[in-house]
Structures are given as C-alpha cells and as structure tokens.
Amino acid sequence: MVLSLDPRRCALLLIDMQRDFCTPGGYAASAGLDVARLRAVVPAQQRLLAAARRAGLLVVHTREGHRADLSDLLPAKRRRAERAGAPIGARGPLGRLLLRGEYGHDFIDELQPQAGEPVIDKPGYSAFHATDLELILRARGIDTLLLTGVTTEVCVSSTLRSAVERGFECITLADACASADPALHAAALAMIGVEGGLFGRVADTAGVLAALAEDTR
Secondary structure: OOOOOOHHHEEEEEEOOEHHHHOOOOHHHHOOOOHHHHHOOHHHHHHHHHHHHHHOOEEEEEEEOEOOOOOOOOHHHHHHHHHOOOOOOOEEOOEEOOEOOOHHHOEOHHHOOOOOOOEEEEOOOOOOOOOOHHHHHHHOOOOEEEEEEEOHHHHHHHHHHHHHHOOOEEEEEEEEEEOOOHHHHHHHHHHHOHHHHOOOEEEOHHHHHHHHHHHOO
C-alpha cells in the first residue's frame, strides 16, 4: 500500500507506552502479561517518533491512569483489574498501579515527550473518553491519525473505533502496536479491514517512514 501523508493534517499517537505496561513490576506484569512482547515495538516507535518530529507532525502521548483517591475509577473497571490480579491502586515495585503521578504511570525512558507535545491522561481505554484529545486535534486541523502503542486489542482498538466515529482517517501501524497475545494482535488488525476498511487502514513503519520522507522533500 502506497501512503501519502500531509504532515500539517496528520498526528502520531503513541498510546500508553508507560512503565506500568512496558516494564517488569508494573500493572501489565502484575496481570500476567508478557511485558517483553509489549516492549518489542519500541524500536519501531522510536523511528516513527523521530521521523514525525522531523516532518513537523503533531505528536500526542497518552497515559492510562487514575486519580490518587480513585474517584475516577468506575466500579466495573476496578473489579476487572482485581480479577486480573492487578488491583488498580495496589502498591508495587513501580509505585501504586495505574495511578497518576506514580513512577509506573509515566512513559518509558525511550519515548519521553518533548516540550510542546500534548500528553493525554485518560481514565479509560479510549484516548477520547473523558479527555480533550478531540479538541486538541480539531484546533490543529488534524484529520488523519497514525496509531501506535499498547495493547492492540484494548486501548489501541478502543481509540481507533472512537476516532473513526468522530470522522478521522486512521492508519494503524501493525509493527508499532503490541499485544501480549499474538493471536489477539492479529485479530484486532484483521478487524480493521472488514467491509473494505471499516476502521481505516493497516500499514507498517517502513511505509510511513517512506511517505514522510517523500512529503518533506
């Protein structure tokens, strides 16, 4: 697939590349997920991030987490985390799990935001739920989103579906998204292409890098 991207109207989303999901001792590890699989996409994301910054794309970083008093944690989500063996707010090696301000809640060292790059703190799975992400995108005239992050089947997929409902064109980067379960990763990507691309397109890092290089010549 040949891509054509307008850097002025395109944003790169890095979804939930946090220590709690990508570092041993965090929320994902406590829930029994294979953190090594989640970290495997970091090199691809680093290449995308560097290219996006050179091309002048809007770069948005998202973090899933809750207030220290858990006042924004819905009871159903609390129960789901408890069933997974990783109660939100429980103390762990990286601090209290999925709480804003804790060491584990912040981004991994390899993908830290630069000054001026929006950080979206979200209490749910979709980056649009209970956040000002849509306002930020509309204010910048963004109509196309490049989606990367973890996990493919949960927060990436939830954000993708929310974006499509809001009229954004979406490109999901298969090799820059990750799941602890390869079967779920494959299924989530396969669903994007139903009915001729109901949820946008699936591409790879090489294709996006080539498109950005072409569009900035």
